[in-house]
Amino acid sequence: MPKLIEHAEAGPEVRAVYDAIKAARGVPDVNNFWKALAVHPPTLRRTWESLSAVMAPGALDPLVKEMLYLAVSMANGCAYCTASHGAAARARGMTEAQYGELLAVVGMAAETNRLAEALRVPLDPQFEA
Amino acid sequence: MPKLIEHAEAGPEVRAVYDAIKAARGVPDVNNFWKALAVHPPTLRRTWESLSAVMAPGALDPLVKEMLYLAVSMANGCAYCTASHGAAARARGMTEAQYGELLAVVGMAAETNRLAEALRVPLDPQFEA
Amino acid sequence: MPKLIEHAEAGPEVRAVYDAIKAARGVPDVNNFWKALAVHPPTLRRTWESLSAVMAPGALDPLVKEMLYLAVSMANGCAYCTASHGAAARARGMTEAQYGELLAVVGMAAETNRLAEALRVPLDPQFEA
Amino acid sequence: MPKLIEHAEAGPEVRAVYDAIKAARGVPDVNNFWKALAVHPPTLRRTWESLSAVMAPGALDPLVKEMLYLAVSMANGCAYCTASHGAAARARGMTEAQYGELLAVVGMAAETNRLAEALRVPLDPQFEA
Amino acid sequence: MPKLIEHAEAGPEVRAVYDAIKAARGVPDVNNFWKALAVHPPTLRRTWESLSAVMAPGALDPLVKEMLYLAVSMANGCAYCTASHGAAARARGMTEAQYGELLAVVGMAAETNRLAEALRVPLDPQFEA
Amino acid sequence: MPKLIEHAEAGPEVRAVYDAIKAARGVPDVNNFWKALAVHPPTLRRTWESLSAVMAPGALDPLVKEMLYLAVSMANGCAYCTASHGAAARARGMTEAQYGELLAVVGMAAETNRLAEALRVPLDPQFEA
Numbered sequence: 001m002p003k004l005i006e007h008a009e010a011g012p013e014v015r016a017v018y019d020a021i022k023a024a025r026g027v028p029d030v031n032n033f034w035k036a037l038a039v040h041p042p043t044l045r046r047t048w049e050s051l052s053a054v055m056a057p058g059a060l061d062p063l064v065k066e067m068l069y070l071a072v073s074m075a076n077g078c079a080y081c082t083a084s085h086g087a088a089a090r091a092r093g094m095t096e097a098q099y100g101e102l103l104a105v106v107g108m109a110a111e112t113n114r115l116a117e118a119l120r121v122p123l124d125p126q127f128e129a
Numbered sequence: 130m131p132k133l134i135e136h137a138e139a140g141p142e143v144r145a146v147y148d149a150i151k152a153a154r155g156v157p158d159v160n161n162f163w164k165a166l167a168v169h170p171p172t173l174r175r176t177w178e179s180l181s182a183v184m185a186p187g188a189l190d191p192l193v194k195e196m197l198y199l200a201v202s203m204a205n206g207c208a209y210c211t212a213s214h215g216a217a218a219r220a221r222g223m224t225e226a227q228y229g230e231l232l233a234v235v236g237m238a239a240e241t242n243r244l245a246e247a248l249r250v251p252l253d254p255q256f257e258a
Numbered sequence: 259m260p261k262l263i264e265h266a267e268a269g270p271e272v273r274a275v276y277d278a279i280k281a282a283r284g285v286p287d288v289n290n291f292w293k294a295l296a297v298h299p300p301t302l303r304r305t306w307e308s309l310s311a312v313m314a315p316g317a318l319d320p321l322v323k324e325m326l327y328l329a330v331s332m333a334n335g336c337a338y339c340t341a342s343h344g345a346a347a348r349a350r351g352m353t354e355a356q357y358g359e360l361l362a363v364v365g366m367a368a369e370t371n372r373l374a375e376a377l378r379v380p381l382d383p384q385f386e387a
Numbered sequence: 388m389p390k391l392i393e394h395a396e397a398g399p400e401v402r403a404v405y406d407a408i409k410a411a412r413g414v415p416d417v418n419n420f421w422k423a424l425a426v427h428p429p430t431l432r433r434t435w436e437s438l439s440a441v442m443a444p445g446a447l448d449p450l451v452k453e454m455l456y457l458a459v460s461m462a463n464g465c466a467y468c469t470a471s472h473g474a475a476a477r478a479r480g481m482t483e484a485q486y487g488e489l490l491a492v493v494g495m496a497a498e499t500n501r502l503a504e505a506l507r508v509p510l511d512p513q514f515e516a
Numbered sequence: 517m518p519k520l521i522e523h524a525e526a527g528p529e530v531r532a533v534y535d536a537i538k539a540a541r542g543v544p545d546v547n548n549f550w551k552a553l554a555v556h557p558p559t560l561r562r563t564w565e566s567l568s569a570v571m572a573p574g575a576l577d578p579l580v581k582e583m584l585y586l587a588v589s590m591a592n593g594c595a596y597c598t599a600s601h602g603a604a605a606r607a608r609g610m611t612e613a614q615y616g617e618l619l620a621v622v623g624m625a626a627e628t629n630r631l632a633e634a635l636r637v638p639l640d641p642q643f644e645a
Numbered sequence: 646m647p648k649l650i651e652h653a654e655a656g657p658e659v660r661a662v663y664d665a666i667k668a669a670r671g672v673p674d675v676n677n678f679w680k681a682l683a684v685h686p687p688t689l690r691r692t693w694e695s696l697s698a699v700m701a702p703g704a705l706d707p708l709v710k711e712m713l714y715l716a717v718s719m720a721n722g723c724a725y726c727t728a729s730h731g732a733a734a735r736a737r738g739m740t741e742a743q744y745g746e747l748l749a750v751v752g753m754a755a756e757t758n759r760l761a762e763a764l765r766v767p768l769d770p771q772f773e774a
Contacts, residue, residue: 001251001644002248002251004251031253032251032252032253033244033248033250036248036250037248039248039741039744040744040745040746040749042569042745042749043752046566046569046749047240050240050562050566051237051241053558053562054230054233054234055234055237058226058230059224059229059230060227065234067193068196068197068200068231069234071197071201073238074201074376075204075205076242077246077375077464077722078241078243078245079375079378080246080250081245082375082376082378083252083256083257084253084256086256095188096426097187098189099426100426100428100429101194103373103376103426103430104183104430104433105183105184105194105197105198105201106201107369107370107372107430107434108179108184108198108369109201109202109205109210111365111366112162112180113205113207113368114205114332114335114365114368115162115166115172115176115361115365116162116207116209117207117209117332117335117337117340118332118340118361118365119131119162119166119168119361120131120165120337120340121162121165121209122130122131122161123161124161124213126216127212127216130515168354168358169357169359169361170358171362171440172358172361172362172365175440179437182433203759208762211762211765212765228555228556229557229558232555232760232763233558233562235759236559236756236757236759236763239755239758239759240753240755240756242755243722243751243752244748244751244752244755247727247748247752249728257388259507259509260506260507262509290508290509290510291502294503294507294508295502295506297612297615297616298615298617300616300620304695304699305498305502308691308695309499312488312491312492312495317482317487318485318489322451322454323488325455326455326458326489326493326496327492327495327496329458330458330462330493330497331496331500333458333459334462334496334501335504335593336499336501336503337510338503338504338510339499341510341514345513355446356446356447359441359447360447360455363441363452364459366442367460367468368463369434369437370420370465370468371459371460371463371468373420373430373434374420374467374468375465375467377420377423377426378388378389378423379420379423379467380391380467381470382471384474385470385471385474461630461633462630464630464722466633466636469634469636470636483684487684487685487686487687488685490635490688491691493630493631493634494634494692495627497626497627497631498623498627499623500626501622502619504595504598505598505619506619507595507598518766548767549757549760549761549764549766552765552766553760553764555764559760563756566753566756567753570746570750571750571753575742575743575746576743576746580712581746583713584712584747587713587717588717588750588755588758589754591717591721592720592755593758594758594759594761595768596767597754597761599768599772599773602772603772611704613703616704617705618705618713621699621700621717622717624699624714625714625726626717627692628678628723628726629717629723629726630723631682631688631692632678632681632723632725633722633723635647635678635681635682635684636647637678638646638647638649639677639725639728640677642732643728644728
């Protein structure tokens with residue numbers, strides 16, 4: 001198991017990021033992901049700043065963004081991220097029916113992605129435009 | 130390049146699937162993916178029936194489903210599927226701003242998925258519920 | 259495009275491997291894979307020796323071994339290997355119907371593999387034995 | 388851990404699939420994969436029907452099909468599927484020697500697939516036919 | 517092919533990033549990667565800033581960092597990144613002999629990574645410390 | 646859990662490899678990876694011989710080779726290999742600061758690799774040379 005750095009033992013750069021996460025999310029403590037990433041404070045800080053920017057309100061609905069993050073995490077085979085972004089998506093209102101359909105899309109895409117690559121299908125001209 | 134089976138040279142099982150795709154989508158011809166998959170008619174038919182069922186109207190908005198399919202295709206590294214589902218998402222109304230944010234989520238998730246796995250982060254108890 | 263090292267310009271270590279491949283396979287020239295790998299002669303030699311050992315006659319039928327290699331190459335998304343091992347499997351007798359079923363298994367496994375990981379399914383006790 | 392839906396608590400659509408699996412396989416209960424997939428009954432049903440069709444007797448020997456499924460599951464890094472299809476292949480007669488050779492092919496293909504992609508090897512003309 | 521946004525047609529946010537890249541690298545124009553990423557200016561800017569920070573001088577030798585980037589790009593199967601970081605590593609002094617050994621490590625790791633996962637090898641106690 | 650074959654129960658071919666590993670590394674016992682791989686003695690022997698050759702002193706510094714192996718293992722998502730090669734890299738002198746930067750490169754490459762593939766960026770002419 002990796003070392004998880006708690007707030008009490010963290011240096012000032014790590015504490016500042018933890019405090020920013022807790023303030024932004026209104027939570028009493030940060031998730032294990034951040035406590036493990038604190039092994040390298042610059043990566044901790046950069047990852048938090050990038051994630052905040054990417055997930056900030058924009059052209060996509062926040063729930064849609066979370067569902068995209070969840071689906072990609074499933075596709076990439078990250079168990080931790082599937083669990084944490086699944087919880088985040090549910091907290092934003094994802095229903096069981098929506099989760100079921102998302103799962104179906106992830107599974108179906110895995111199959112057609114693999115078939116298209118295996119068959120080395122050439123791009124249709126209209127997709128090149 | 131794989132063999133692409135055109136309607137004129139296809140057997141009846143393949144033609145029936147091509148006709149169903151053309152009718153459902155209101156298009157004059159099927160994409161290369163289907164013409165390549167026709168090398169195995171049972172897989173062609175099953176894949177079309179499954180895809181139709183998965184992408185049918187349901188709890189998720191059709192555009193959201195297409196964006197999920199696109200994001201997963203990017204994560205799985207399927208160039209053909211990224212191009213075809215990108216076109217499909219645009220046809221359903223995905224704006225350039227939405228595409229840009231989707232791309233950002235795919236990239237960001239690739240990074241945090243990899244970091245979480247590399248650090249072997251243990252699941253937080255609240256994600257186990 | 260990578261540099262492809264032809265027999266005429268190769269050093270003695272590379273030539274010896276090329277000659278061994280040509281003799282073992284009864285072909286007038288080696289495939290591009292070997293000509294590209296020749297950029298690092300020790301890796302060329304080691305890869306050929308390992309591949310020969312792995313694909314030698316044994317408990318599995320040679321056609322089955324080639325089909326396993328092909329299916330894994332598809333799963334790993336290697337276009338070159340899918341093409342070259344597809345040709346090798348056909349040379350060993352793989353029929354179109356067998357190819358179609360192999361493709362179906364690769365696609366189906368991609369889907370259930372992804373679903374099982376996404377759902378974080380716990381191992382059944384009988385599989386732990 | 389995901390929720391596993393037991394027969395006693397399942398709705399009629401899920402029960403029907405469970406009963407079909409038990410009948411087809413002659414087993415007293417379904418595996419955890421199906422109990423986890425039951426979170427989305429349409430995906431449960433579709434996956435079972437597709438899997439049954441793909442794995443039905445055909446041009447490939449049933450043991451060969453199971454070994455292909457196992458090898459692809461290994462390549463895709465699915466621990467659950469590797470365990471369950473490993474058990475299924477053994478039940479169909481895979482010997483330890485065959486398993487060892489399958490493992491060797493999966494490992495060797497992982498290496499040459501990666502090398503061929505890393506070197507961006509161009510397809511030989513004879514593979515394009 | 518994706519749209520590539522040239523400096524002359526770019527908006528001010530994109531131009532500012534292009535100018536920063538050209539200044540940092542002492543090159544007359546940016547690579548296609550940046551011209552394609554300019555489809556979403558915030559992702560373009562964030563990616564450049566993150567990449568600059570990650571690749572800045574630090575505890576690792578700049579050539580080692582480039583070789584790590586190259587090896588990971590090979591492992592992830594990114595043809596573009598393999599080509600561009602291969603060129604970058606050579607520009608920093610990577611010799612052909614070093615490239616050959618890097619290639620050998622990437623191939624060998626692909627094989628043992630897959631074997632370790634396929635065998636579901638339990639962690640040795642000393643690795644848990 | 647896979648069967649782990651201990652020295653006392655191993656046959657002569659396996660024992661010979663175990664003894665070679667112990668002698669080369671100066672350790673009292675081999676890691677679980679080897680004990681699991683011993684299920685197929687020829688693959689055990691071949692893997693050890695290949696690994697020894699690949700990791701032998703050469704044009705790359707031994708620590709650099711270990712860090713490359715570690716980074717690729719992270720990219721390939723192998724938890725066991727990430728732990729074992731992390732320990733090996735530390736044993737060869739990798740500092741915490743170096744580990745942090747390696748982690749940052751692995752994460753950053755995951756993101757740009759994915760973005761470059763998703764955007765289907767065409768190779769710049771200078772990378773084709």
